Amino acid sequence: MISHILINNNGVLEPADQAKIPAMDHGFLYGDSVYETLRTYDGMPFLLDLHMTRLERSLGRLSLTLPGERKDLEKEIDRTLSGYTEVIKGEWETQPDLALRIVVTRGVGPIGLDMSLCPETRFMIYASPIPNFPDDLYTHGIACVISSVTRNHPNALDPGIKSGNFLNNILAFRDAKDAGAKEAFLKGADGFIAEGTTSNVFMVENGGLLTPKAYGILDGITRRTLIEEAHRAGIDCQETDITEERLRSADEIFISSSIREVVPVTTLDGKTIGDGTAGPVASRMLKLYRERVQAEL
Amino acid sequence: MISHILINNNGVLEPADQAKIPAMDHGFLYGDSVYETLRTYDGMPFLLDLHMTRLERSLGRLSLTLPGERKDLEKEIDRTLSGYTEVIKGEWETQPDLALRIVVTRGVGPIGLDMSLCPETRFMIYASPIPNFPDDLYTHGIACVISSVTRNHPNALDPGIKSGNFLNNILAFRDAKDAGAKEAFLKGADGFIAEGTTSNVFMVENGGLLTPKAYGILDGITRRTLIEEAHRAGIDCQETDITEERLRSADEIFISSSIREVVPVTTLDGKTIGDGTAGPVASRMLKLYRERVQAEL
Numbered sequence: 001m002i003s004h005i006l007i008n009n010n011g012v013l014e015p016a017d018q019a020k021i022p023a024m025d026h027g028f029l030y031g032d033s034v035y036e037t038l039r040t041y042d043g044m045p046f047l048l049d050l051h052m053t054r055l056e057r058s059l060g061r062l063s064l065t066l067p068g069e070r071k072d073l074e075k076e077i078d079r080t081l082s083g084y085t086e087v088i089k090g091e092w093e094t095q096p097d098l099a100l101r102i103v104v105t106r107g108v109g110p111i112g113l114d115m116s117l118c119p120e121t122r123f124m125i126y127a128s129p130i131p132n133f134p135d136d137l138y139t140h141g142i143a144c145v146i147s148s149v150t151r152n153h154p155n156a157l158d159p160g161i162k163s164g165n166f167l168n169n170i171l172a173f174r175d176a177k178d179a180g181a182k183e184a185f186l187k188g189a190d191g192f193i194a195e196g197t198t199s200n201v202f203m204v205e206n207g208g209l210l211t212p213k214a215y216g217i218l219d220g221i222t223r224r225t226l227i228e229e230a231h232r233a234g235i236d237c238q239e240t241d242i243t244e245e246r247l248r249s250a251d252e253i254f255i256s257s258s259i260r261e262v263v264p265v266t267t268l269d270g271k272t273i274g275d276g277t278a279g280p281v282a283s284r285m286l287k288l289y290r291e292r293v294q295a296e297l
Numbered sequence: 298m299i300s301h302i303l304i305n306n307n308g309v310l311e312p313a314d315q316a317k318i319p320a321m322d323h324g325f326l327y328g329d330s331v332y333e334t335l336r337t338y339d340g341m342p343f344l345l346d347l348h349m350t351r352l353e354r355s356l357g358r359l360s361l362t363l364p365g366e367r368k369d370l371e372k373e374i375d376r377t378l379s380g381y382t383e384v385i386k387g388e389w390e391t392q393p394d395l396a397l398r399i400v401v402t403r404g405v406g407p408i409g410l411d412m413s414l415c416p417e418t419r420f421m422i423y424a425s426p427i428p429n430f431p432d433d434l435y436t437h438g439i440a441c442v443i444s445s446v447t448r449n450h451p452n453a454l455d456p457g458i459k460s461g462n463f464l465n466n467i468l469a470f471r472d473a474k475d476a477g478a479k480e481a482f483l484k485g486a487d488g489f490i491a492e493g494t495t496s497n498v499f500m501v502e503n504g505g506l507l508t509p510k511a512y513g514i515l516d517g518i519t520r521r522t523l524i525e526e527a528h529r530a531g532i533d534c535q536e537t538d539i540t541e542e543r544l545r546s547a548d549e550i551f552i553s554s555s556i557r558e559v560v561p562v563t564t565l566d567g568k569t570i571g572d573g574t575a576g577p578v579a580s581r582m583l584k585l586y587r588e589r590v591q592a593e594l
Contacts, residue, residue, distance in 0.1 A: 001407065002321055002405070002406075002407055005321070005407075005408075007320050009320060016320060016321050017319075017321070019319070019320035019321075020317035020318060020319055020320060021317060021318055021319075021320050021325060022314075022316070022317055022318075023304050023306060023313060023316035023317060023318050023421065023423075024299055024302070024313050024314070024316075025325070027325055028318060028322070028324055028325045028330075028402075028461070029461070029463075030328065030461065030462075030463035030464065030466075030467060031327065031328020031461050031462045031463060031464060032463065032464060032467060033325075062464065062467075062468070063471065099408075101408065105325075108299070109299075110298065110299055110302075110425075111302075111396075111398065111423065111425065113463070113466055113467050113470035113494055113495065114470065114474055115467065115471060115474070116474075124320065126320075126408065128407075128408065148452075149452065149453065150450055150452040150453045151453060152449065152450075152453045152454065153447055153449075153450055153453065153486060155445075155446065155447040156446065156447045156448060156449045156450065156453065156465050156486075157449065157464050157465050157468070161464075163464055164325070164326070164327065164328050164464075165327075165328045165462040165463070165464045165465075166326070166327035166328060166329065166410070166462070167327065167328060167329060167359070167454050167458075167460055167461075167462045168453050168454050168462075169327075169410055170327060170329060170359075170410050170412065171359070171454070173410040173411065174360065174412060177411055177412070177413075189450060189453075189486065197410055198410065
């Protein structure tokens, strides 16, 4: 719900239903912005350093700069977290875990594509409560589809840049919605499975994990963490090209995201994957991920 | 200059430096919006019907709807034009010709890719004075480059949808800027010349015109008008695949856009095209276009 979202609007804490941005911001005119999504556990942002580093990488790719120093933005994140329950009067006794969307936008400038028209970037931090995902999500999983929409080509707009140009993902998600599913996988221009609209994808084959190579996708921080955890636990995990046919014949499929962690995919285009409930490898990866979360805190 | 722009902000006329949009508008979060750019001559919007029809086509492709009836939006355009000099106190004795940017945005909704999260679309009309382009622009032309950035693939995000996802164009324009040029041409994934960042491209070979086919590009209304005018004047004009090499060896090159009409390209990647000034065919097409403008008024 929008009324539960707090926005740090370039330094001003405001409820989301009151926050506004300039109509001449190129983030609105052109989707010319980058962002990161991360979450808190027990009030602490998880793997913030990795997200900040990736944000800086996205910024650099678009010749954008932080509006201040990295440590200034980190202070603003802290200020957003500590101000949350003061500004947002929810039904919580203690602060809920929050999803943070950190946006840096090109800023205000005349209409035109020249980046130098906008002298100052702006930041926004959206903080919203993590929904209470039902246990069912992790035991019964979700339905997914393979989208008819092709993932943006890296030489057109690299999916490795986490930007405010999201129509490619929105169009793919429409395919999921139309089929009553919860996520859509896009194939790259090379025909291989790339990623979900807001997730990375893993499949299980003969007890080992396969996930698409980090080219033409967003190299998710949860994805990277899961690969590390698999290696540490002695589970084989290959980053490789995955055809649609191979994915369809997987023993298990799951998606990873910072907010939802590890969610089994139990039907694909209406066909049951495995026995239609969370498989042993997906469940183990979720457990390993949550143990890592506890270890990091 | 921003202070010379009037915005009709979903029904409210405001100077652009005061106009704001909701921070939860998906046009900002995701670039989830479509737009049209057109201009007035003697106070009258030129080829408004064609632009409105194309706007409706873009909307349909993204499952967006107009916030009201088409005639309501047309009334708002009239209201923007008639209110312009009341709100914007410029140095003009009479109203200058205006560029109009008509935007329809997904509207306000919670964070998420599901289009149904946003119950109401919103519109904005940006009206800004057409710059006094120097005559030199039309006689000496501009420098262009061929960008290293590939045009979005039609199956990823069709360039035929005039959307608020403009980073592909912005990245290509960066190539132009870096080279001291004024426009960049993108090639499609098929390797053929597609279009400029905010223009269509024509070339002259043996006295005839060639322009890329209307696939994987925005089928410009000025482009379409020029093709009609060429046919009417007995100038051969083919819509065809154009290789980079063929473009480089053109006798003349020019770009078309609603705002700038017909502008000769007199250097490409630093190499002179023709004799480095406006060629006879480009000059003739500009004249034919301007005669068409007068005829339509």
